[in-house]
Amino acid sequence: MTSSMTTASAAPIVPDKSTSPGDRVSITSSFPRSIVDLSFINFVLKIITLGIYTFWARTEERKRIWASVRLNEEPLTYTGTGKELFLGFLIVFGLLILPTTLMVTGLLLYIGNPKSTIVVAVQFGLYGVFLYLYGVAIYSSQRYILARTTWRGIRGRLDGSAWSYGWTSFWTLLLLPLSLGWAVPWRSTKLRKIMTNDTRFGSQSLQFTGNARPLYRPFAIFWITMFLLICVAMLITGASTAIVNVNINPRLETEASKNMKIVLGFAIIFTLLLAYLLYKILSAWYRARAFNYFASATKLDNARFKGTATGPGLVWLAVSNFLITIFSLGILSPVVLCRRTLYFVNNLGLDGNVNLNAIAQASKQDIKYGEGLAQALDIDVF
Amino acid sequence: MSSKSNSFERFAGRYSDGYSAQTQAVDIRFALKGIKITVSASDTSPASGHGMVPFVWAYVDLKAATPLHTSDTDVSLTNALIDDATLFVPSREFCHVLSERAPHLKSGAQRWRQLQPILLTAAGIVSVIALIYLLGISIAGGIASALPDDVRDAMGRGVITSIADNHRECTAPDGVAALDRLTKRLEDSIGSGASYDVTVVNWPIDNAFAAPGENIIIARGIIDNAVTASEVAGVLAHEMGHGISRHPETGIIRSVGIATAVQLLLAGNSSTLVNFGTVLAQLSYSRDAELEADAHAVKILDTANISRKGLASFFRRMQHRSAIAARDKDKGNASDETQSEADDVVSFLSTHPTTKARIKAIEQEASTSNKRPSATMSDDDWKALRKICSEVSEWAE
Numbered sequence: 001m002t003s004s005m006t007t008a009s010a011a012p013i014v015p016d017k018s019t020s021p022g023d024r025v026s027i028t029s030s031f032p033r034s035i036v037d038l039s040f041i042n043f044v045l046k047i048i049t050l051g052i053y054t055f056w057a058r059t060e061e062r063k064r065i066w067a068s069v070r071l072n073e074e075p076l077t078y079t080g081t082g083k084e085l086f087l088g089f090l091i092v093f094g095l096l097i098l099p100t101t102l103m104v105t106g107l108l109l110y111i112g113n114p115k116s117t118i119v120v121a122v123q124f125g126l127y128g129v130f131l132y133l134y135g136v137a138i139y140s141s142q143r144y145i146l147a148r149t150t151w152r153g154i155r156g157r158l159d160g161s162a163w164s165y166g167w168t169s170f171w172t173l174l175l176l177p178l179s180l181g182w183a184v185p186w187r188s189t190k191l192r193k194i195m196t197n198d199t200r201f202g203s204q205s206l207q208f209t210g211n212a213r214p215l216y217r218p219f220a221i222f223w224i225t226m227f228l229l230i231c232v233a234m235l236i237t238g239a240s241t242a243i244v245n246v247n248i249n250p251r252l253e254t255e256a257s258k259n260m261k262i263v264l265g266f267a268i269i270f271t272l273l274l275a276y277l278l279y280k281i282l283s284a285w286y287r288a289r290a291f292n293y294f295a296s297a298t299k300l301d302n303a304r305f306k307g308t309a310t311g312p313g314l315v316w317l318a319v320s321n322f323l324i325t326i327f328s329l330g331i332l333s334p335v336v337l338c339r340r341t342l343y344f345v346n347n348l349g350l351d352g353n354v355n356l357n358a359i360a361q362a363s364k365q366d367i368k369y370g371e372g373l374a375q376a377l378d379i380d381v382f
Numbered sequence: 383m384s385s386k387s388n389s390f391e392r393f394a395g396r397y398s399d400g401y402s403a404q405t406q407a408v409d410i411r412f413a414l415k416g417i418k419i420t421v422s423a424s425d426t427s428p429a430s431g432h433g434m435v436p437f438v439w440a441y442v443d444l445k446a447a448t449p450l451h452t453s454d455t456d457v458s459l460t461n462a463l464i465d466d467a468t469l470f471v472p473s474r475e476f477c478h479v480l481s482e483r484a485p486h487l488k489s490g491a492q493r494w495r496q497l498q499p500i501l502l503t504a505a506g507i508v509s510v511i512a513l514i515y516l517l518g519i520s521i522a523g524g525i526a527s528a529l530p531d532d533v534r535d536a537m538g539r540g541v542i543t544s545i546a547d548n549h550r551e552c553t554a555p556d557g558v559a560a561l562d563r564l565t566k567r568l569e570d571s572i573g574s575g576a577s578y579d580v581t582v583v584n585w586p587i588d589n590a591f592a593a594p595g596e597n598i599i600i601a602r603g604i605i606d607n608a609v610t611a612s613e614v615a616g617v618l619a620h621e622m623g624h625g626i627s628r629h630p631e632t633g634i635i636r637s638v639g640i641a642t643a644v645q646l647l648l649a650g651n652s653s654t655l656v657n658f659g660t661v662l663a664q665l666s667y668s669r670d671a672e673l674e675a676d677a678h679a680v681k682i683l684d685t686a687n688i689s690r691k692g693l694a695s696f697f698r699r700m701q702h703r704s705a706i707a708a709r710d711k712d713k714g715n716a717s718d719e720t721q722s723e724a725d726d727v728v729s730f731l732s733t734h735p736t737t738k739a740r741i742k743a744i745e746q747e748a749s750t751s752n753k754r755p756s757a758t759m760s761d762d763d764w765k766a767l768r769k770i771c772s773e774v775s776e777w778a779e
Binding site: 056067075150201359361 | 396400493
């Protein structure tokens with residue numbers, strides 16, 4: 001696959017971007033200020049409606065975020081409704097969450113012993129089912145969102161099976177611990193490929209042209225650094241604990257030994273904090289690399305996406321969003337969501353031409369309900 | 383006012399018919415009943431070659447992608463009657479006039495339309511809850527009384543197993559026999575043919591529980607600290623009272639119900655799947671339930687011709703100890719041991735409120751009773767019962 005790619009890019013038959021038919025498409029966005037007001041309004045309305053308004057609130061937020069994304073100056077439109085999300089949630093709650101809860105509770109009451117083999121087996125099985133449904137939920141909510149997104153009236157579409165995506169997501173997930181994490185780039189590429197190749201904008205499909213190999217260098221740097229980090233952190237905490245245990249006789253506690261304990265305690269906390277911070281920075285760096293690579297591996301007609309996300313950019317996004325959430329007591333979570341979405345939009349470009357004349361409307365997919373499953377499983381899609 | 387002056391003004395926009403991603407430049411004018419859309423003469427796109435005649439989108443049919451603000455600088459419109467066709471007008475002036483001509487596009491109007499049914503639903507839920515509360519209907523109690531016996535037995539096993547995990551059963555044969563005789567005597571006085579399973583656990587706290595399915599667990603502390611056998615009989619009758627009113631079953635159903643409702647409110651986050659352990663931990667009874675159990679206990683004791691004074695003195699002992707515990711706590715000199723003991727007492731009392739009033743109620747009627755109570759059990763039985771924990775064993779499943 002890699003070899004065919006290299007020959008393709010070296011071959012002269014690749015169409016020249018400047019002469020290929022179609023138009024250039026610019027991707028821009030501006031922060032929708034109305035979302036700040038909306039955050040407060042939604043917060044109040046959610047409270048006075050006992051939380052039922054959540055689904056309509058989310059829809060209103062999406063409408064603002066979508067409208068702030070412009071392709072050639074014209075906005076994306078979100079056409080979903082709160083009612084669809086509400087019904088989707090009710091269906092999943094009624095058909096999945098409630099029966100499962102009742103079943104587990106009934107079983108526990110009947111068997112009596114929470115540690116009995118049957119109860120443990122059933123719970124284990126349920127974890128498996130939910131892990132599988134996690135992938136199904138991601139795919140079907142993506143399908144709902146694409147079907148409810150239009151640009152110039154042309155709808156998006158996701159043309160594959162959520163069940164089969166869920167299955168791929170499930171069995172590849174099981175390989176992660178077995179491979180000590182080394183399957184991560186391979187798995188995310190595999191899933192991205194399915195999702196991208198199934199995505200349509202009207203009659204035009206996206207094409208995924210990448211493979212996992214280019215992700216392995218940044219991932220190796222990430223993994224090895226993390227491994228060393230864990231070793232160092234364990235060494236420091238282990239040594240500190242050992243010093244306390246060996247040198248300080250609990251019966252002869254002196255002022256000096258107390259102080260020593262405090263100092264070592266702080267050393268452990270500081271080490272763990274530093275390790276966590278470094279992990280965040282490193283994983284942000286890797287995620288930015290992955291995002292950019294996946295963008296560059298995605299084609300729309302004769303144009304190729306281009307990602308410009310950076311590690312520091314993602315770290316700053318996470319830190320600032322964390323502060324906004326904390327200081328607004330969560331009320332400004334729509335702003336946080338918007339900033340996260342727009343960061344990636346702002347760092348996405350489209351190089352080359354898209355023949356907009358040739359993109360026809362996609363037939364309507366029969367989707368009546370919103371992403372109840374994703375909501376039930378607490379998946380933050382948008 | 384501005385609407386009139388703008389009636390003849392033309393605005394530039396882009397129209398997409400929804401069949402392809404191509405757009406055409408259009409001129410838009412405000413007309414009486416809608417906006418009039420004309421393909422611009424300047425448009426050279428292939429789509430404009432269709433010779434489109436001007437057409438009108440009625441104000442009432444217009445839909446905006448986002449609620450319209452007077453300060454918006456552009457607007458994306460669709461028509462409720464025409465699938466997929468969109469009109470994009472990048473003009474602040476146009477948005478301003480449109481918000482006057484088609485006020486239903488404004489955010490306030492849109493939100494209010496959506497909100498009405500939701501508010502009605504919320505109000506409905508609140509009034510149903512209020513009604514249930516005001517009429518004193520206990521849904522959980524209703525379900526509990528309708529449960530078949532084998533389901534209640536299963537629930538009881540669940541509760542007992544979770545307690546049995548940490549404590550052993552007291553099984554000295556003479557003690558067990560003595561307890562069985564007392565239990566039988568109290569059961570007979572209930573008269574409903576109910577048969578209780580009473581177990582003493584090797585647990586030095588002053589507490590007893592009723593579990594679903596006529597199961598009662600008495601902690602060793604109750605027997606150790608009792609001055610007379612009638613105290614044990616009183617506690618036993620009280621727990622039987624809970625059983626008669628199905629309080630344990632009701633409590634579990636209520637906790638599960640509340641957990642499920644919370645889940646619904648949290649939009650079904652599955653991580654809040656009901657945890658059976660926490661359900662049991664929350665099992666405490668309301669004041670009314672305690673009074674009801676007391677009333678049953680008094681009736682049972684009277685019918686069995688056992689003195690109510692035992693129950694009263696048990697409550698008095700608890701009250702006294704909680705006072706000492708509170709005093710020690712205030713002084714801050716409670717050792718770890720007395721502290722944990724005090725916590726046991728406090729937690730027991732918190733589930734058994736207004737002890738003083740209850741003692742009064744039990745004793746008041748006792749003094750009016752003219753029948754002289756007989757002995758609760760023989761001296762030999764009482765001695766045997768006090769030694770019931772001299773032998774312990776793992777719980778028999």
